[in-house]
Amino acid sequence: MDNFMQAAIDEAKKGLEEGGVPIGSVLVHQGKIIGRGHNRRVQSGSPILHGEMDAFADAGRQPASVYKECVIYTTLSPCCMCSGAIELYGIPHVVVGENQTFMGAEERLRAAGVKVEVLQDPTCIELMTTFINDKPELWFEDIGE
């Protein structure tokens, strides 16, 4: 297990402990985490704070020169909002924990030239499978369904 995906999983678990949606993300620049976050729909009452968005917010304002050297790690395949943010800021590489419980806009990212790696990590799959089973209404709210 890559240390950065482990950090994203730690964020997801923190979200779960807080009663939230267990999805975490870290933004990594030249081998160093510059932003970390997890879904805060429940905790902040915000529909825009998906894990990836929270990591971008945590990293704060960064120049394009930094973003283009970043890798973003996320425990779940990024939805069209988060993929849009990744595309906007020109992040060249996304490492995805799993896309079995939810398939995001990976094809759109690839079409935009982004490298998308999918790990199908058992811990990530287990986190989401249990969560969706326990709180389906919260999950469907989170993906706009």
Added chain:
Amino acid sequence: MDNFMQAAIDEAKKGLEEGGVPIGSVLVHQGKIIGRGHNRRVQSGSPILHGEMDAFADAGRQPASVYKECVIYTTLSPCCMCSGAIELYGIPHVVVGENQTFMGAEERLRAAGVKVEVLQDPTCIELMTTFINDKPELWFEDIGE
């Protein structure tokens, strides 16, 4: 001038007065504004708080049944992040102040079945033209360039 686009312009002007990027947005449900916001990159140090995202955040958690009856008004053509949020939450109708100073992901929205109306409003064009001329580095940061 539609009252809702005027409200979005008022938000953009508020952002300008605060020293920020002058883009505003309102989310309207059944003829009532349920969320309003403006770009807060400067004010909050956040790369995810574009005008439309700020309006979504202000509206808070809403069920899909509400989103699908909403119209979002934005003074500027929505970038791929904001378009992704509009698509995620299934907003069926977007009214855009102008797309002359920046062309967002309108074609992607239309391909997803979203109605996109562009007003080419002179006040919106003037706000952005002046801003881009005054603070080009801030503007390019905001669109990831």
